Amino acid sequence: MEKDGKKLTKWELCRVVKELRKFKRHKQALEVYDWMNNREERFRLSASDAAIQLDLIAKVRGVSAAEDFFLRVPETVKDRRIYGALLNAYVRARMREKAESMIDNIRNKSFATHALPFNVMMTLYMNLKEYDKVDMMISEMMEKNIRLDIYSYNIWLSSRGSQGSVERMEQVFEQMKLDKTINPNWTTFSTMATMYIKMGQLEKAEDCLRRVESRITGRDRIPYHYLLSLYGNVGNREEVYRVWNIYKSNFPNIPNLGYHAIISSLVRMGDIEGAEKIYEEWLPTRTSYDPRIGNLLMGWYVKEGNLDKAESIFDHMAEAGGKPNSSTWEILADGHVREKRISEVLSCFKEAFLAEGSKRWKPKPVIVSSFFKLCEEEADMSSKGVLEGWLRQSGYLEDENYASLVGLSSELSNEKDSTGNINDNEENEILLNQFQGSL
Known part of the structure; x- marks a missing residue:
């Protein structure tokens, strides 16, 4: 050194x-x-x-x-x-x-004697979906005269919204406005927008998104990623493009995350032409090939029954030096399930389990159960057994809820596989990331 x-x-x-x-x-x-x-x-x-x-x-x-x-x-x-x-x-x-x-x-x-340890515990309870415990932490802080900071309020807002109560979330926001030491930041409004979208209150969500934009300061790119995602969730295509153009005019270089946010939004809204155009725009500017971006288009093509188009993106990814991740292989597996090609499905799943970072991936129950159904229809129980063995080996079947979703448990579950939308913990992620940065 x-x-x-x-x-x-x-x-x-x-x-x-x-x-x-x-x-x-x-x-x-x-x-x-x-x-x-x-x-x-x-x-x-x-x-x-x-x-x-x-x-x-x-x-x-x-x-x-x-x-x-x-x-x-x-x-x-x-x-x-x-x-x-x-x-x-x-x-x-x-x-x-x-x-x-x-x-x-x-x-x-x-x-x-200060907010930090309470905020850390509240993020834990948020992730465990134990929202009553978040309220208990807030009550303890108030009883002990420990001042709530911006993170405390943002987590509390998120917790109230996650319980599905607009009124209770808005009560927290009113209380926040009365606290003269607090200036609501972009995270406050993106958190509220996320909750309003979940509760179907799209006008209120758009109002919050305008407030997010008015609070972006300095060289912070992250709020633009949330705006692109959330306007996509609202389904407002014009706003997605408007924010994208502002983002590009403010920053000469857009990171992969920015391209992921806009392409993901356009795919969700069914604007595949726009998504393809921006994908083409990304290719010459990227510093590395992020497979998650190619996956967005591949996923769309497979859902539309166009496996050939998905495979051409896959081939292009390999040519461009990109490393397919577990989800890339899973998307191809899904395409082959739809085409009833059992051995191709298995070889894609095998690659998915071997791919770098596969420990953070869990096969989508909807694809696994479709494959199992196909094996039963084709009387190919040995192929079903192979995938079941990989799932068992990876420890996924220890989760009873997951096992029931893929049809390997007598327990029934109503939970559906969610794909495409902002993931369930995304609002927690905003809070956690901002807050880990402050530690």
């Missing part, structure tokens, strides 16, 4: 860590700390450094490595930040019992 006899200062190294974390290069950031830890005589690491290190260890080496690190930190250095970092690690891993025990620890040590 040091060359030509130049000694790096701790301040310089911490600035490098900050930059690396900003770009989610957690492994490299942790290596900088490891390097400093091996030179204890030169670098005295503070409580704040310990908290950052713990956060990085949890992301790179897992929660149990973070717990070991926590135990090794001297008691004199353990302040609210390191307790907060471990709490955050538990919440990210959705370890509910450990998180609840840690927040009790934080209360006992009198570290629960």
Whole structure:
């Protein structure tokens, strides 16, 4: 790290860590700390450094490595930040019992005097869909005179909206407006817009989206991605194109995420010509081929019964140096199910299970059950057994609800497979991402 006899200062190294974390290069950031830890005589690491290190260890080496690190930190250095970092690690891993025990620890040590630990717990309850617990956290903050910050209000709004109550969500917004320390931000209005869309109140949703736009500051691209997605959910094609043109005029380079947001919206609204045109526009500008963008068009073609067109996008993806992900293979599998080609379906699923990042993918129940039905119709039970074996091996059948959805359990479920729309946790993601950035 040091060359030509130049000694790096701790301040310089911490600035490098900050930059690396900003770009989610957690492994490299942790290596900088490891390097400093091996030179204890030169670098005295503070409580704040310990908290950052713990956060990085949890992301790179897992929660149990973070717990070991926590135990090794001297008691004199353990302040609210390191307790907060471990709490955050538990919440990210959705370890509910450990998180609840840690927040009790934080209360006992009198570290629960500000909004952050409560916000972290509320994001956990949001992800677990335990909305009453979010209300309990808010009540505790109010009883203890702990000031709600913008994140507290945004999570509370999201929680109330997720319970399907427009009135109760609007009550929170009224309360927020009365709090002179709070200035509602774009996340506030995109959260409310998402909820209004779910509840079918499209006019109110569009009003919130106009407010999102009026609150975009500086060089922040993320609000544009939400605007493109949410106007697509409302079904307002003109607004999708208008926002896209403003976005392009404000930023010379649009990242893959921006292209994904607009193409996804246009596909959802059935404007496939527009989506194809923007896909063509993206190809020469991209720095890397993001398979999720090709998947959007492939998914549309398969649903329309045009497997050839989907396969031509697939071939193009490979030529352009793109690596098909599990969902890419699954879309092709879906196309082959529709064409009743059992062996092709199996070879696509095999590739899907082997693809990089497949651990984060779960086969769509609707496609799996269609394949099983096809195997039964064609009396090909051995092929059904092969896919069932892969599902079992990957642990998916341990989830009873999932097993019942694919027809491998006697339990019936009314849950339907949702595809194409903003995913269920997207509003939580906005909150979590904004908020993890503040930690």
